[in-house]
Amino acid sequence: xxxxxxxxxxxxxxxxxxxxxxxxxxxxxxxxxxxxxxxxxxxxxxxxxxxxxxxxxxxxxxxxxxxxxxxxxxxxxxxxxxxxxxxxxxxxxxxxxxx
Amino acid sequence: xxxxxxxxxxxxxxxxxxxxxxxxxxxxxxxxxxxxxxxxxxxxxxxxxxxxxxxxxxxxxxxxxxxxxxxxxxxxxxxxxxxxxxxxxxxxxxxxxxxxxxxxxxxxxxxxxxxxxxxxxxxxxxxxxxxxxxxxxxxxxxxxxxxxxxxxxxxxxxxxxxxxxxxxxxxxxxxxxxxxxxxxxxxxxxxxxxxxxxxxxxxxxxxxxxxxxxxxxxxxxxxx
Numbered sequence: 001x002x003x004x005x006x007x008x009x010x011x012x013x014x015x016x017x018x019x020x021x022x023x024x025x026x027x028x029x030x031x032x033x034x035x036x037x038x039x040x041x042x043x044x045x046x047x048x049x050x051x052x053x054x055x056x057x058x059x060x061x062x063x064x065x066x067x068x069x070x071x072x073x074x075x076x077x078x079x080x081x082x083x084x085x086x087x088x089x090x091x092x093x094x095x096x097x098x099x
Numbered sequence: 100x101x102x103x104x105x106x107x108x109x110x111x112x113x114x115x116x117x118x119x120x121x122x123x124x125x126x127x128x129x130x131x132x133x134x135x136x137x138x139x140x141x142x143x144x145x146x147x148x149x150x151x152x153x154x155x156x157x158x159x160x161x162x163x164x165x166x167x168x169x170x171x172x173x174x175x176x177x178x179x180x181x182x183x184x185x186x187x188x189x190x191x192x193x194x195x196x197x198x199x200x201x202x203x204x205x206x207x208x209x210x211x212x213x214x215x216x217x218x219x220x221x222x223x224x225x226x227x228x229x230x231x232x233x234x235x236x237x238x239x240x241x242x243x244x245x246x247x248x249x250x251x252x253x254x255x256x257x258x259x260x261x262x263x264x265x266x267x268x269x270x271x272x273x274x275x276x277x278x279x280x281x282x283x284x285x286x287x288x289x290x291x292x293x294x295x296x297x298x299x300x301x302x303x304x305x306x307x308x309x310x311x312x313x314x315x316x317x318x319x320x321x322x323x
Contacts, residue, residue: 015182026171029316041312056185073134077141
């Protein structure tokens with residue numbers, strides 16, 4: 001078995017960073033950053049996701065196959081969102097019927 | 100290697116060569132399931148992005164009526180439950196029965212707290228007539244924009260509702276795990292159910308990590 005047992009200190013540290021990021025994202029939401037509020041909020045959310053996935057979900061110890069599968073899944077999510085938005089975001093540009 | 104006379108154990112079923120192979124297969128299977136869940140929630144996120152960009156103003160006003168501190172507090176509760184869950188998994192890796200049971204119970208309690216806060220929030224929406232339906236009314240918006248505000252709350256209830264349903268299922272899974280851990284089913288050699296349930300619990304946490312800013316935060320600076 002190639003079991004990796006992380007130290008409690010590692011988990012507590014990751015947890016502390018997650019809480020700090022939660023406080024930060026809440027505080028920053030009240031600051032007017034214009035269109036960048038969405039960007040900042042989502043960037044912080046992605047950081048939190050990475051921390052949870054890498055440390056709590058043990059992605060940093062997982063097999064290459066598992067990592068590949070997860071990345072493949074995220075790729076499909078990106079396709080789902082971006083490809084759909086190519087339609088919704090550009091409808092007004094060319095004035096197609098049904099708009 | 101498997102031999103004909105090998106006794107089957109929980110940690111090493113007949114069809115696997117090694118314990119490590121069995122463990123990796125379970126982990127991979129759980130991740131495949133979680134990816135179907137990502138696509139499941141992904142559809143809702145997509146709908147939210149499309150409607151939010153089409154109704155930016157009304158969505159900003161409606162989103163700002165949610166209580167940001169309640170949402171933030173619930174995020175903290177869920178992150179705490181993720182910490183206790185990972186410590187339960189660690190306990191399982193070390194084969195410490197008492198540690199597993201203790202941290203699983205703490206996770207269960209925190210999950211319950213999250214659902215309780217959610218119920219309080221939803222109840223408030225009913226009292227404020229912010230629940231989509233015949234009685235829906237959002238103060239300060241002209242009648243022609245009420246439908247768009249209703250759209251926001253439909254998405255709010257669909258997304259937080261689906262998330263809460265996953266939490267309820269998670270609470271059910273935790274209850275079974277606690278029962279089995281108390282019986283002494285899990286050891287350092289066999290703790291796969293605790294491990295993959297942990298993956299599920301953290302996944303539900305990640306969904307909330309995205310729901311919280313998208314529903315509560317991103318228009319906060321506009322809606323006052």
